[in-house]
Amino acid sequence: MEERISRIDLKRNVTAHWEEYQEAISNVMRETAFSGGKYADQFDREFAAYCGVKGCSGVNNGTSALHCAMLALGIGPGDEVIVPANTYIATAWGVTYTGAVPVFVDCTADTWELDPDLIEAAVTERTKAIIGVHLYGQPFEFNRVKEIADRYGLYVVEDCAQAHGALYEGRKAGSLGEMGCFSFYPGKNLYAFGEGGCVTSDNEDYIRHINRLKNQGCDVRYYHDEVGYNMRLEGIQGAVLSVSLKYLDEWTQRRIEIGNRYLREIQNPLIQMQCHPENTQTVFHLFVVTTPDRERFMKHMEEAGIYCDMHYPVPCHLQKAYAGLGYRRGDCPNAEYLAEHCNSLPMYPELTEEEILRVIEACNSFKG
Ligand SMILES: *Cc1c(COP(=O)(O)O)cnc(C)c1O
Numbered sequence: 416m417e418e419r420i421s422r423i424d425l426k427r428n429v430t431a432h433w434e435e436y437q438e439a440i441s442n443v444m445r446e447t448a449f450s451g452g453k454y455a456d457q458f459d460r461e462f463a464a465y466c467g468v469k470g471c472s473g474v475n476n477g478t479s480a481l482h483c484a485m486l487a488l489g490i491g492p493g494d495e496v497i498v499p500a501n502t503y504i505a506t507a508w509g510v511t512y513t514g515a516v517p518v519f520v521d522c523t524a525d526t527w528e529l530d531p532d533l534i535e536a537a538v539t540e541r542t543k544a545i546i547g548v549h550l551y552g553q554p555f556e557f558n559r560v561k562e563i564a565d566r567y568g569l570y571v572v573e574d575c576a577q578a579h580g581a582l583y584e585g586r587k588a589g590s591l592g593e594m595g596c597f598s599f600y601p602g603k604n605l606y607a608f609g610e611g612g613c614v615t616s617d618n619e620d621y622i623r624h625i626n627r628l629k630n631q632g633c634d635v636r637y638y639h640d641e642v643g644y645n646m647r648l649e650g651i652q653g654a655v656l657s658v659s660l661k662y663l664d665e666w667t668q669r670r671i672e673i674g675n676r677y678l679r680e681i682q683n684p685l686i687q688m689q690c691h692p693e694n695t696q697t698v699f700h701l702f703v704v705t706t707p708d709r710e711r712f713m714k715h716m717e718e719a720g721i722y723c724d725m726h727y728p729v730p731c732h733l734q735k736a737y738a739g740l741g742y743r744r745g746d747c748p749n750a751e752y753l754a755e756h757c758n759s760l761p762m763y764p765e766l767t768e769e770e771i772l773r774v775i776e777a778c779n780s781f782k783g
Contacts, residue, residue, distance in 0.1 A: 417719075417720045417773070418720065419720050419721075419722065420720060420721045420722065420761050420766075420770050420773060420774065421722045421761065422722055422723060422724045422759055422760075422761050422762070423602055423761070423762070423763045424763060424765065425601060425602065425606075425763075427763075427765035428666075428763070428764070428765060431765070432658060432659075432662065435658050436608070436655055436658055439454075439654040439655055439657065439658050440608075440651055440654060440655065442454070442654060443650045443651045443653075443654045448650040449649060449650045449651070450647050450649060450650065451473075451630070451647040451648065451650065452650045452653075453650070454650045454651075454653040454654040454657065455473050455647065455648040455649070455650050455652070455653035456653070457653060457657060458473055458648070458652075458653035458654075458656045458657050458660070459471040459472060459473050459613070459648075459653075461657055461660055462597075462613060462615065462656070462660065463615060465580075465587070465660060465663075466587045466588075466589040466590050466595065466615045467586070467587050467590045468589065468590045468595075468615045468616055468617045469616070469617045469618075469619050469622075470615070470616055470617070470618075470619045470621075470622030470623075471613050471614070471615045471616075471622065472613060472614050472622050472625040472626050472629065473611065473612070473613045473647075473648030473652075473653060474611075474612045474613060474614065474625070474629050474646045474647070474648055475610055475611065475612065475629075475645075475646045475647060475648060475649070476598060476599075476600065476610040476611060476612045477505060477576045477596060477597060477598020477599070477600060477603075477612035478505040478508050478509060478598075478612070479612055479629070479644070479646040480509075480596035480597060480598065480612040480613055480614045481505060481506060481508065481509025481510075481546070481572075481574065481596045482508070482509045482512045482513065483614055483625045483628050483629060483644075483646065484509065484572050484593075484594045484596050484614050484621075484625075485509050485510055485512070485513045485515065485544070485572075486513060486624075486625075486628055487594065487614075487621045487624045487625055487628070488543065488544060488570050488572070488593065488594075488621075489543075490510070490513050490515045490543050490544060491513050491514050491515060492513075492514035492515065493514075493515070493541060494513075494514075494515040494516070494541055494542075494543040495515060495516050495517075495518050495539060495541040495542045495543065496510040496515055496516070496517055496518065496542070496543060496544045496545070496546060497517075497518050497520055497529075497534060497537050497538070497542060497544070497545040497546070497569075498510060498517040498518065498519055498520070498545075498546050498548075498731065499519070499520060499521075499522055499528070499529040499546075499547070499548050499550070499555075499731075499750070500519040500520060500521055500522065500730045500731050500732045500746075500747035500750035501521075501522050501527065501550065501727070501730050501731070501747075501749075501750035501753050501754065502548040502550060502574065502727075502731060503576065503726075503727060504727075504731055504734060504736070505576070505598075506546055506548055506574045506731070507519075507731050507737070509546070509596070510546070515543070516541075516740070517731070517737075517740075518537050518539075518542070519730075519731055519732040519740075519742065519746070519747060519750075520533050520534060520537050520747070521533055521746075521747035521748065521749050521750050522550075522747075522749050522750050522753070523749065524749050524752075525689075525690040526553065526555075526556070526689065526690045526691075526692065527550060527551070527553075527689050527690075527703075527749070527753060528547075528548070528549075528550055528553065528555040528556060529545075529547050529548065529555050529556075529560065530749070531556055531559035531560055531563060534560065534563050535563060535567075538563075538567050538569070542567065542569055543569060543570065544564075544569055544570040544571070544572055544593075545560055545563075545564055545569055545570070545571050545572070546571075546572045546573075546574055547560050547571060547572070547573055547574065547592070548573075548574040548576075548577075549573065549574065549575055549577060549578030549581055549588050550577060551577055551689060551697070551699070551700055551701040551702070551703050551726070552577050552578050552581055552604065552670075552697045552698035552699050552700035552701065553578075553581070553689055553691055553695065553697040554578065554581050554582065554583040554588055554591075554695040554696075554697070556692070557571070557573075557583050557584075557591045557592070558584075561591075561592075570592070570593045571591075571592040571593060572592050572593055572594050572595075572596065573588060573589060573591055573592040573594070573595040573596065574596050575588045575589045575595045575596060575597045575615075576596065576597060576598035576600075576603060576612075577598075577603065577604070577698075577700035577701065578604075578698055578700065579597060579603070579604045579605040579663060579667075579698065580604065580605075580663055580664065580667045580698050581695070581696060581697060581698045582695060582696035583694065583695050584694050584695075589615040590615065590617065593616065593618065593621070594614050594615065594616040594618075594621055595614065595615040595616070596612070596613075596614055597612055597613045597614075597615065598611075598612045599611030599612055599613070599652065599656060600612075603700065604663065604666065604667065604670070604698055604700050605656065605659055605660065605663050606659070607649075607652035607655055607656055608651065608652065608655045609649065609651075609652055610652070611648055611649070611652040611653075611656060612648075613648070627640065627641070627643065628641075628643050628644055628646070629643070629644060629645075629646035629647050630643060630647060631643040631644070631645060632644075665764075666764040667698050667764075669764035669765075670698060670699040670700075670762065670763075670764055671696070671697075671698070671699060673699065673702075673762065673764075673766055673771055674697065674699035674702055674762070676771060676775065677702055677760065677771075677774070677775065677778075678691075680775045680779075681704075681775055681778045681779060682779060683778055683779050683781055685706055685707060685712075685781060685782075685783050686704045686705075686706055686778055686781065687704060687705045687706075688702075688703075688704050689703060699762055700762075701726050701759045701762055702759065702760045702761075702762040703726055703753075703757050703758065703759050703760075704757070704758055704760060704778075705752070705753060705756040705757055705758070706756060706758060706781070706783075707756065707783060708783060709725075709755070709756055709757070709758055711783065712758055712781055713758060715777065715780075715781050716758075716777055716778075716781075719773065719776075719777035720773075721760075721761060721773065721774055721777050722761075723758040723759055723760055723761075724758075724759040725757055725758065725759065726757060726759050727754060727757075728754055728755075728757075729754055730747060730750040730751055730753070730754045731750075732746055732747055732750070733751070733754075760774055760778070761774055
């Protein structure tokens with residue numbers, strides 16, 4: 416029996432830098448800089464520089480990053496925010512937590528990103544912002560979204576949870592919109608040893624505001640200027656992320672090599688892949704394909720010892736949690752098609768040559 420190939424294997428990644436991580440964690444222990452503090456602040460500076468923006472505020476996870484970005488824009492009850500229907504649900508949670516309402520818009524049939532042609536029809540006098548998601552690591556069509564946003568006086572926020580280091584016309588994800596929201600959940604391209612996230616921006620007022628919001632509403636300890644939250648980034652996560660950030664470009668390069676091989680060498684009319692426009696560089700957080708019959712494809716892959724996953728089996732507008740918003744099947748047909756037919760192939764920097772070949776061969780031998 417051949418070795419099993421899983422969708423992701425973090426053990427290989429952690430093992431490769433074990434001692435460096437241990438040393439980083441020991442430093443935090445020595446200085447007891449556990450919540451926020453020196454190592455969390457240092458990571459903020461490093462990640463802002465990496466993204467090419469003036470500021471970064473580390474928070475406790477990506478969902479909080481989105482929530483804080485909405486709060487910093489003053490979004491709240493009575494407001495609407497446009498969100499793609501095919502994304503991880505947390506993109507919409509950030510809106511809902513403020514009391515505003517997410518308005519779901521379909522994706523295109525080829526890039527699987529927010530469809531700029533459908534945005535205008537979703538704008539109302541209550542619309543305040545658009546959250547674009549760089550889905551699976553592929554930057555969304557920022558310029559067209561921004562042009563519509565400017566026409567209606569809306570903010571554009573980037574959900575960069577899957578797109579650390581991705582490029583749009585040479586600019587990094589997280590430096591395009593009003594703010595960029597990142598997640599460092601284990602399995603993301605840059606990840607913490609637990610939970611983590613951050614907001615990036617060129618507007619330091621937003622960063623200052625989020626620094627206060629995440630810190631119980633304080634600039635000065637015990638003086639609470641507004642209702643705040645406990646959403647600080649842990650020191651250990653900051654220290655671990657600073658180690659990983661040094662390797663991010665190397666890991667990304669490897670993802671791009673593997674992704675490009677899948678794109679070139681998987682040749683099967685039953686398998687569709689995401690489109691990657693020329694003016695972008697995806698970072699292949701996930702390698703998602705669609706097949707006419709997902710159950711049979713997954714079974715075929717499992718027989719070859721390859722374990723795929725689904726990102727995501729239910730689009731946001733059809734989640735039970737949002738049943739109250741009144742969406743129906745058929746409202747976002749492309750997102751619904753993706754949800755029913757998507758499979759995520761193994762994708763992580765440590766895949767071996769032999770494993771990559773096995774994935775390609777298994778895909779090419781699928782007969783439906
Ligand atoms: C992971 C993810 C989030 C949420 O991040 P957490 O750190 O898990 O809270 C938000 N949006 C997208 C697109 C994601 O993939």
